[in-house]
Amino acid sequence: MSARDALFDGEPDWLAHTLAFHDRPASPVSLTLADGARIERLDTGILELIPVNSDGERLIVSAGVHGNETAPIEVVNGLLNELLDGEWMLGKRTLLILGNPASMVKGDRFVEFNMNRLFSGAHAKTPYVGTPEADRAARLEAVCHEFADNAGSLVHYDLHTAIRPSHREKFALYPFVEGRAVPQRQCDFLLEADVPTLLLQHKSGTTFSSFSSSHLGAESFTIELGKVRPFGQNDLSRFTGIETALRRLFKGEPTPKPDRTKELAVFEVVHEILNTGDSFQFHVPDDVANFTAYEPGTVIWEDDETIYRVGDSPEAIIFPNRNVPVGQRVGLLVREKQQ
Numbered sequence: 640m641s642a643r644d645a646l647f648d649g650e651p652d653w654l655a656h657t658l659a660f661h662d663r664p665a666s667p668v669s670l671t672l673a674d675g676a677r678i679e680r681l682d683t684g685i686l687e688l689i690p691v692n693s694d695g696e697r698l699i700v701s702a703g704v705h706g707n708e709t710a711p712i713e714v715v716n717g718l719l720n721e722l723l724d725g726e727w728m729l730g731k732r733t734l735l736i737l738g739n740p741a742s743m744v745k746g747d748r749f750v751e752f753n754m755n756r757l758f759s760g761a762h763a764k765t766p767y768v769g770t771p772e773a774d775r776a777a778r779l780e781a782v783c784h785e786f787a788d789n790a791g792s793l794v795h796y797d798l799h800t801a802i803r804p805s806h807r808e809k810f811a812l813y814p815f816v817e818g819r820a821v822p823q824r825q826c827d828f829l830l831e832a833d834v835p836t837l838l839l840q841h842k843s844g845t846t847f848s849s850f851s852s853s854h855l856g857a858e859s860f861t862i863e864l865g866k867v868r869p870f871g872q873n874d875l876s877r878f879t880g881i882e883t884a885l886r887r888l889f890k891g892e893p894t895p896k897p898d899r900t901k902e903l904a905v906f907e908v909v910h911e912i913l914n915t916g917d918s919f920q921f922h923v924p925d926d927v928a929n930f931t932a933y934e935p936g937t938v939i940w941e942d943d944e945t946i947y948r949v950g951d952s953p954e955a956i957i958f959p960n961r962n963v964p965v966g967q968r969v970g971l972l973v974r975e976k977q978q
């Protein structure tokens with residue numbers, strides 16, 4: 640058996656291995672590349688890439704936290720295949736994660752609970768504790784903690800695709816951490832990756848990127864790259880921006896200065912819509928695109944105690960989804976920041 644076959648237990652690549660092992664742990668295996676770099680399989684869907692020479696920064700790239708968001712999974716798997724084929728050399732210590740293998744096999748956002756609400760310790764709470772997604776979130780937190788230990792600086796990109804179409808196809812979310820601002824280099828990375836819109840979150844949460852920001856001190860982003868499609872049905876030509884930017888980062892090359900004509904549009908959260916329970920009514924239609932703007936005075940949601948109307952200037956909806964448990968996010972209302 641070749642070293643590559645051993646890394647993937649005879650499966651053709653990492654994605655195939657992760658799907659085949661979705662219901663069990665994969666034991667640690669190490670593969671040394673021609674230049675001496677190592678690929679360590681830490682568990683199912685978790686690889687650590689260790690270059691011979693790297694700068695002090697460490698990088699986490701995750702995809703498949705929602706199992707039906709397949710395009711970023713295919714992009715990351717393709718980049719790993721290039722590395723294994725010797726097309727370029729590794730220059731950055733990197734943790735690669737395919738988040739929720741069981742939901743990837745099922746072709747669904749999640750199996751029992753939305754894993755992207757179970758970080759920052761939420762996995763230990765009732766009713767989540769002990770469920771497959773809670774166990775996986777706890778495992779990912781532990782692996783990330785270990786990877787971050789003693790790192791000079793840490794960057795995390797959590798790659799997603801959205802349920803609905805979007806007036807702004809590609810956008811990133813920057814988790815809230817008191818008192819910090821987005822570093823210019825990260826803005827340059829987003830433009831390089833063809834992600835021209837950034838939403839600044841207004842409070843910390845229990846997403847993977849919020850966990851890595853708040854608990855590991857990472858510069859983290861959730862990055863939305865397009866629309867959800869099943870494996871094999873993605874037009875990967877729409878993902879070359881992120882593919883090029885990640886390949887360049889994996890090689891350890893510096894971030895290029897962006898084209899002066901490109902500018903990041905920055906949005907902020909005006910209001911977070913939560914499912915308040917039995918009397919909650921959401922007035923945004925099911926099929927509305929992300930970043931659809933509503934005029935001042937429009938009623939967005941109501942319950943027995945509150946009626947929420949758009950304020951003095953238009954507000955745009957992101958991630959509208961009425962089918963969430965009580966207490967969880969039904970959508971975000973956002974507004975472009977005047978710069």
Ligand SMILES: O=C(O)CCC(=O)N[C@@H](CCC(=O)O)C(=O)O
Binds near residue numbers: 705755799800801848
């Ligand atoms: O399209 C949708 O409604 C959801 C897409 C998605 O999974 N988005 C992430 C955003 C996480 C964040 O707020 O940083 C999610 O909802 O988990």
Ligand SMILES: [Zn+2]
Binds near residue numbers: 704705708799800
């Ligand atoms: Zn997602």
